[in-house]
Amino acid sequence: MSVSTCPSRPAEDSDLENRDAQQGDVRELDATDRAIVLATQAGLPLVPDPWGAVGREVGMSGEEVLERIQAMQACGVIRRVAAVPNHYRLGYVANGMTVWNVDDAHIERLGRQVAAIQSVSHCYRRPRHLPHWPYNLFAMLHGRSRDEVERQAEELRERLGDACRGHRILYSSRILKKTGLRLAAAPSNTQRRG
Structure with missing residues (x-):
């Protein structure tokens, strides 16, 4: 845990x-x-x-x-x-960060709906970086195959409806060690500051 x-x-x-x-x-x-x-x-x-x-x-x-x-x-x-399970060991080897270009007028409501979907493990609103990056909603999907992730992405696309102007799926190419925020240990009182 x-x-x-x-x-x-x-x-x-x-x-x-x-x-x-x-x-x-x-x-x-x-x-x-x-x-x-x-x-x-x-x-x-x-x-x-x-x-x-x-x-x-x-x-x-x-x-x-x-x-x-x-x-x-x-x-x-x-x-x-x-608990933070290792989804690779559970058989979820296809991991796709879906990125969505969602109408800003609807992103708050739709983002909450996407975050509530069981297959979405992470969901974030992010700034666009126009003209090269129009995506403002990120949702991480996990599946046992890319086909499964693509089916999940299609369900998200249907949920977003006309507010969605486009999307991509960015698949993981390697496993990175995941850790949360780490605090540094406090310096000991025996250290001198100069």
Whole structure:
């Protein structure tokens, strides 16, 4: 398992309002929160009591670690805690980032609909880079074959309707190691600054 900054579901309007309000209440991590993030950023231990294991590492109880994780989730520092499977080992070897040229007047609504589709693992709105890159909506699809990914892309195309002006599928050509945001360890107090 890993501590992930990926949204776990499409945001509802109230979630967007909460997120916007939370972004105004940004707080710095204290030393304890930072220690918890450092201890979990490579993943939770695969043991019956992962919170207890992390707690022992940072000098607190598992219940206190869980409360701190939940507080960081509530303020938006951590978006979710989730399992991150290796989809290649599960047989999903065709991976296509679909890029879409979607009418800006409809992208907010349609982007949420696309993000809610079960076959979409990641969905982002991105700026266009005209004239060479007209695409503003990205949606990652995984399949057991390219044909399966292309069928999924056709379903997305139908969902986007007349608001879609074009798309491409960019297939993965190699496997890259995926990691989330990493914090650097705090410098020790014995180092001199000069």
